[in-house]
Amino acid sequence: MKSKTKPVITPAQIDALIKKHFGKDVSAGNIQELTGGWFNAAFRVQVPSKNLDLVLKAGPAPGARIFTYEQKAMETEIAMLKLLEKHPAIPVPKLYAVDLDCDVVPGKCFFMDHLSGSPWNKIRKQVSLENHVAVEKEFAAIQMAINAIKGDYFGFLVLNDDGRIKRGTWHAAFGDLFTTLLEDYARFGIKVPSFATRAVSLLIEHEPSFRPVTTPSLVHWDLWEGNIFLEHDDGMFHVQGITDFERALWADPYMEVAFWTPKRHATLVDCYGRDAFEARDVQIRRAFYDLYLSAIMYLEQYTRGYTWLFSKGIRLYSLARARQAMQSLSRA
Template sequence: MESITKNRQSRDTLLAMVERAYGADRVPTGDGWVDELGHGWFNVAYRIRLRDGAEVVLKIAPAPQVEVLTYERGAMSIELATLELLRTRTSVPVPVVDFADRSRELCDADYFFMPYVDADNLGIVLASLSAAERDAYMEQVGAANREINSLRGTAFGPLAGPGDPSWRRVFTGMVEDILRDGERRGVDIGWSYDTVRATLAEHADSLDEVTEPRLVEWDLWESNVMVRDGKVVCVIDHERAFYGDPLIEAGFTGTQLAAFGDSTAFMRGYGHAELTATQRVRRDLYGLYLMLVMVIETVYRGHTDTKQYDWARPHLDAAMGTLGRTRR
């Protein structure tokens, strides 16, 4: 996916980064030692073969002059903090961070190295799998997601704070942030921004049921899951984590928005019962938030085609419909 947030670097800069991380004796020589991994949507990522043959991945945050969505500010710091939490406090397989540099001396943004995971991306191979294979993987994803959600926070909100004891205030603040992002750039979401605000306010009481902050990934889609020989071997891309309601997780999205697939296997692996009436309302709100992000981010990414926008706009209408809003 092409995006102006991808902070590509020159060959010489990449070599300097490798030397700082691994030492001069492991700096690659010749040609063919670097390839860009193109399926990511936000950070640029390179697959690099070191001089001794070991393969690593380098992720680089967007350049500071590139405007990102409000919730994406400091995303790489969030990812590094989440990786440390998951590595030390869960059994969920995540990448080891070999080296992280926030000095901005070699590059104008934060970056880190991790080992390359020799496995298939579930999002890429999903269509080639049998229904039984897909369900088996999604059950494993559900179980891993539940373990992630088992980590408790002291307050709702960003990992680095400030926190808030009210999930309603935090989530409505998240929605307000994305709405302001859209208004700032004049993004056509197909609805009055104030109508969206009013819709959220009408159903915000459902958020008060959530009283315990849990670590949520929010971005645990199939494309962030690496698989091999029938097993989930690594979960990647953790830059959107925060303390919130586990029901906001990506795996539950299909319960309310059919375009995101069948959530049955994920919920079975997670061990989640059928949603209650109040939980369904919350899921509707979370689906609305997701679709707002997917529409509005297309302008911030500088997409060269309208494919994502054209797909997401009708699904934003559908999300509004689940909350009782229809076009006149």
């Protein structure tokens, strides 16, 4: 996918990065651009002399228009890979090298293992119903293992240079997330949709529903089927690994994006506990998380450089999701 946030990187630059981190006599072999994402540039890079099959992931070049919560995206992804490699129950690619100097390519970058499997969303039709339930249970176990890691504060996993966001309560931290997003709208000169300003005002009224979240949990916040890789073994698909950790934060586990589509992920909801998920306070918080994500998607149409048709689809979808979330709050 083409996006204004993706840096332009040449094969010669990739080869220079390989030499910088793996040895001056080491060269990159086959290089293939991975076009699925919207934020970072990614390339599959084979290094024959080291018998390595890697992914180079590079963040936006300095000066790119990015959101406040994205300012430390690459550092967050690197921190997550280092943190999660200590937890065997959470399958993540091995991190090989980190380059934050921006002296070879325009963005901060790192090399990690290439996952040989396929994204779940790409092969969903190949997975039988029985196998799908099994995969969903594996997915739930992985996500719950991530959420079981606890922090000392609510907010960004890696703080921005100005120290944001780090708060003692989840309500305060989430309020900061939404407020900084509205600041991004102003910074980009984009009119804030009415549902977003309304949501911020309603946060004060619904503060009691945030009180049950007393312990900061690690939240991936982008663990959808496109970031879950499956491999086929013994006649069944299994989760091979998960990727894309740049949105991770210390938050409420119910902020995970899979809960955006509870019917699609019914087995996941059952693993967490359906009664707990359907509790009034959780549903109120879920409505706010949907509003926040809808406000992000609505703004992305102006900052990512999408095609006109794709931008229209994103706009209509985000507005529809926001209406549903507002209706949920009105019924609460």
